[in-house]
Amino acid sequence: MAGPALAHVGVQPVGEAAKGGYATVNFKVPNERDDASTVKLEVNFPTEHPLASVAPQTVPGWKIVVTKSKLAKPIEMHGKQITEAVSKVTWTATGDGGVAPGYFQQFPLSIGQLPENADQLVFKTLQTYDNDEVVRWIDAPVEGAEPESPAPVLTLTAASEDGHGAPAGDKAGDDAKGGADHASDESAGDHASSAASSDSSDGTARGLGIAGIVIGIAGVAYGVLAGRRRTPSSTDTPAS
Template sequence: MSRIALPRAARRLTIVAAVSATAVLLTAVPAAAHVEVESEKAKALAENVTISFEAESESDSAGITELKVVLPEGIKPADVTYDKGPEGWKFAAEDNGYTVRGPALKAGENAEYSITVRQLPDAKELAFKTLQTYSDKRTDRWIELDDQGESPAPVLKLEAAASDAKPADPSPSETASPTPTADDTAQPSSDKETAEEEKSDDDGLSAGAWIGIGVAAVIVVAAAFFVMRRRGGARS
């Protein structure tokens, strides 16, 4: 009787162990924050469009001090003007985007700001890769173009252009070369550098995932030990 019941018990224990391991893996990595983007005039070739951003805070001990954005193809730094943001924060154009920075916000407080774009490009969506820096020098890189990734870039979906819409004339300052700033050497300022950071972030699993895998392995080993012990007891 015990020989018949043992395989059933082993199967049940294996199923329980598998379910527990899956639950651990799903809960080991906390839900990541992200940067949200929205606009009421999100339409291709729309002009003078205000775009709002909200960078969610992931820290309970440090405040957000800077948001560095790489503009999507079709939008030049000269096409962007600063609308509003946290008190005391300043806007600065970069070679391929812009930076908004200022006094550290309170720990846990989200950073909200908005910009106005002279004209949106003729596209279906726009990705605004963002580097989010805290007062403790920690930087979150919201640069992944896969929205299922751990650090997705904020993406603005665009409606189709109006039938009478057409590209506006280039701005006079668009051909001018921006003056390099000291910060260009301190933070990534090109798509190539950002891509390298994205690659390095994707090279390995997060610490939470490794913890989950370790716990799952312990559960499986314990299940196997229990089965072997029961089997030895039945034989005796």
């Protein structure tokens, strides 16, 4: 039989279990007996940090029962008063199922809302074999020592700034904003280019207009001078 420190019921989050948030956790149950199968698992939830939302995932070959109890003091969740919370989740093997010798089984749960004022949650657990033996994993952790029958302990991590982690839409929003800024910059550049082109066209038009006026004035002056040369003077008139 493996030592208790090496093969006992444990709990691990899928990812992180942040304070004030929600998490998916797996209770890992190894079979420590060579001649019996595990047929029942009872996980007791901490009463000092009640969890109002607990949802198990279906495990083939196991019946699941979620037990709730009245709270001595109601808690608030999402603006609502919660008067009861999950106190225990029980998995019972159906038919000839169970965790056979040499195997282990994981039991997933979605839990929340996790407390903000705790660093860990202790889940006292009972493991029952088909020979009616019950192993009680209920010893709380002790600093600097390994309990003989340690209870599963879920370590909580620090909460993010928003308490629940950044939403997936934030990156999309940032990308959209960046795209809008880029489009705005391009639009401003196009506008500046159009303005420069317009100014250049206006300058060319004004230059051509001035040149036309100068040419026109020169033409009028030339016409006047030519007309004067063609007009006969009085001395040039033939005698009758």
